[in-house]
Structures are given as structure tokens and as C-alpha cells.
Amino acid sequence: MHLQIKQATIGYDKSLISDVHINLNLGDVCLLIGNNGVGKTTLIKSILHQTLLLGGDILINNRNIKTLSVKEIAENIAVVFSKALIPQNYTVEDLISLGKYIYYPYYFELKKEDKQEVSNIIDELDLDQYKHVLLKNLSDGNLQKAFIGRAIAQNSPIIILDEPTTHLDEKNKLIILKTLRKLAKEQNKLILFSSHDWRLAKEFADKIWYVKDTLLYSGIVEDILLQHEELINVSLFQVNERFIAPAIVAPAIHREMLYSLLQKNFQKDLSSFQFDFQDNFWVISHHNTKQQCESFEEIIDYIKNIH
Known part of the structure; x- marks a missing residue:
């Protein structure tokens, strides 16, 4: 198991998710879902060792994250948060190239093969026409794709994305999700991404982590969907108290x-x-x-x- 969470309690001053005992392998694509405020982002930050566990352990390739340096965590996990600081005066190519600099001092020039890989990522994400555009001039969707490109360039075995498709239209959503699945299957990456849209799981994910009532349910996508009726039934909002439905x-x-x-x-x-x-x-x-x-x-x- 490449990512293991053992009897963990996740939260800050109080527990948000308790008794978490789950794992993922390289090649897995896992969708993390749950309502706002249940602890999805806190769980991601705990895996990154940015938020300390209230109990239990998290292991990456059989090493406890408590023993890993910041650089070692970066070499093992690339991450894209839904809200990120935008580097000033950086182009799309500059941002994606940043993913390579975890392996070099900042003053080094990237090798020829690194530059070619960055170029391939830009092409894969359909960002060619924006290659030299400043980040501040991009749409939200293309900016999100550029940050995802940086994570891919990092070449870490694990890629974690917090709401990666939030600002994307259908075309770009498909580009991202197809690219992530391709990475998992062809390059043996472990992909964990969160979303409010459980429908993405059926097409792109192998497994689901579903946070509900302070517990985390995990398993094969189809099993988890069928075990939790609320995930597949359309929500019908009652906004008219005098209305009685047929x-x-x-x-x-x-x-x-x-x-x-x-x-x-x-x-x-x-x-x-x-x-x-x-x-x-x-x-x-x-x-x-x-x-x-x-x-x-x-x-x-x-x-x-x-x-």
C-alpha cells in the first residue's frame, strides 16, 4: 500500500473524522466527497502533514509522514488546492516549470528533457496558446489547469487535488480528468481528488472516500454509491410549504x-x-x-x- 491511514482522528481542536483506516495503491484514482465542512480539506492537509493528526498515523510508502522532511513530502506528493496564491509576473510556462524545481536549487536552469516535459504537459492540457500569457490574465479555468500542470511536472508518485474542476467548463473538465486517469494508469500515479460532484466517480474514479457523520466510508466506486442512497438520488428542494407533491x-x-x-x-x-x-x-x-x-x-x- 503506497498511502495508508491507520486508526486516525482528523481535525483541529475537535475531531472532524474519526477512526479512519484506509489505504490506496499506486495506479488508483480516488474521489473524495462529502458536504462542506465535513473535513475533506483537513484530511488532505493531514496527509501533507500541514495539519497534525489528533491520533493515529499516516504512512507514505511505509514511512510515517512525521519522519519526512518538507522536501521529502514534496517529492512524494504534488498538490493543487482550490485557492492558491498567484505568482506575480509568471507565465503559464513559468508556473508549470516550477514543478521541476523541487529537484534543483532555484538558480539552476532546467535540463533539455525537463523543458520538453513541460512543453508536453502544456500540450496535453490544451494550454499552447496561453504558454507565454501572464497568470493574472488567465481565466479561472485556464489558471486552474496551469496549477494542475505544475503538479504533474513535479513527477511525484502521488497527486492530490482539492476541487480541481470547480472553475472548469465541461470541455476542460474532461481534459483534466482524462489526463489524471491517464497518468494513474500509464505512469502508475496515485490520484486523490475531492469534488462535490459524485457523478465524476462513475466515469473517472476507481474508489471513493465518502465523509459523512464524522466517518469515512471507502471502497470501489459502485459499491459505495449503491450503499449510500443519497449519492444517487436527485435532491428535490422543498421551497414552497403549501405545495404537496404528486x-x-x-x-x-x-x-x-x-x-x-x-x-x-x-x-x-x-x-x-x-x-x-x-x-x-x-x-x-x-x-x-x-x-x-x-x-x-x-x-x-x-x-x-x-x-
Whole structure:
């Protein structure tokens, strides 16, 4: 096991996550999820030895992090936080090149092979056109990609990313996640990244660490998703106290859309209705009648006329 956490208690003055006993191997891609404030970033900082454990141990390649120097931790773990200081007057190429300087004194010039590797990373992340652009002039998404590029250039066996896709559009989100998975599988890296979006796990992660109620649940993605219903059911927010929902039989996304539509437009009891989504039509049952609607606009007009 390359990363091991043994009977650890994680937190500051009080415990946020207790009795953590988990591990990851090189080649694993793991998604860390949980609500805001449950301790995800604190867990990451504990692995980096920036936050001291309240109990237990963390081992990297069978060495306790307590015994590692800052330089040794950097050689073992590259990290990207969601909020980072932006070096002034640095270009994208300068920032990504920084990943190489953990191996050299700052006044050294990078070797030819180092420069080629930086160039390859810039190409992989689709940042060619921004290579010589100052960081302060980048969009949030491209800036995030540049920081991820620096972590990749560090060539550490472990890469940890805190909310790496927060500022990215769908295209760049895919570029990042595909690149991270490729690194894990082709270069035998251990990738741990946090996100609020559990859907990323199904496509890109091998394992999940799920923090809930001060405990950390870990395992194969599909096992953890099926064991925790709240991770796969669409959340339907109750924002209208006078609204009583009907029965809705539909795929999750259609169910969510209809629920939102009805709650916004009707402050009343609709429990006598049933909505079934069949062959791209809504079949509405009410008492002994049935009505077929093709659009949400038709649904609103129909309910207004009969209720």
C-alpha cells in the first residue's frame, strides 16, 4: 500500500473524522466527497502533514509522514488546492516549470528533457496558446489547469487535488480528468481528488472516500454509491410549504424538472395527481381521467384548467 491511514482522528481542536483506516495503491484514482465542512480539506492537509493528526498515523510508502522532511513530502506528493496564491509576473510556462524545481536549487536552469516535459504537459492540457500569457490574465479555468500542470511536472508518485474542476467548463473538465486517469494508469500515479460532484466517480474514479457523520466510508466506486442512497438520488428542494407533491414516475432528471416546475407554479395539494413519463410524453392521471402532455407548458395549462 503506497498511502495508508491507520486508526486516525482528523481535525483541529475537535475531531472532524474519526477512526479512519484506509489505504490506496499506486495506479488508483480516488474521489473524495462529502458536504462542506465535513473535513475533506483537513484530511488532505493531514496527509501533507500541514495539519497534525489528533491520533493515529499516516504512512507514505511505509514511512510515517512525521519522519519526512518538507522536501521529502514534496517529492512524494504534488498538490493543487482550490485557492492558491498567484505568482506575480509568471507565465503559464513559468508556473508549470516550477514543478521541476523541487529537484534543483532555484538558480539552476532546467535540463533539455525537463523543458520538453513541460512543453508536453502544456500540450496535453490544451494550454499552447496561453504558454507565454501572464497568470493574472488567465481565466479561472485556464489558471486552474496551469496549477494542475505544475503538479504533474513535479513527477511525484502521488497527486492530490482539492476541487480541481470547480472553475472548469465541461470541455476542460474532461481534459483534466482524462489526463489524471491517464497518468494513474500509464505512469502508475496515485490520484486523490475531492469534488462535490459524485457523478465524476462513475466515469473517472476507481474508489471513493465518502465523509459523512464524522466517518469515512471507502471502497470501489459502485459499491459505495449503491450503499449510500443519497449519492444517487436527485435532491428535490422543498421551497414552497403549501405545495404537496404528486406521485412522479420518471427518470431522475425528468422527475427533478417536473417537481421544480410544479412547486414554482402551484401552491396547493397535488397529491391526487400521478405523472408518468412514457415515450417522451407525460401521462397525467387524476381521479378517473388521463391526459397526455408533450411539454411542460401543456402540463401547467392542463392543471390550471382543472384544479
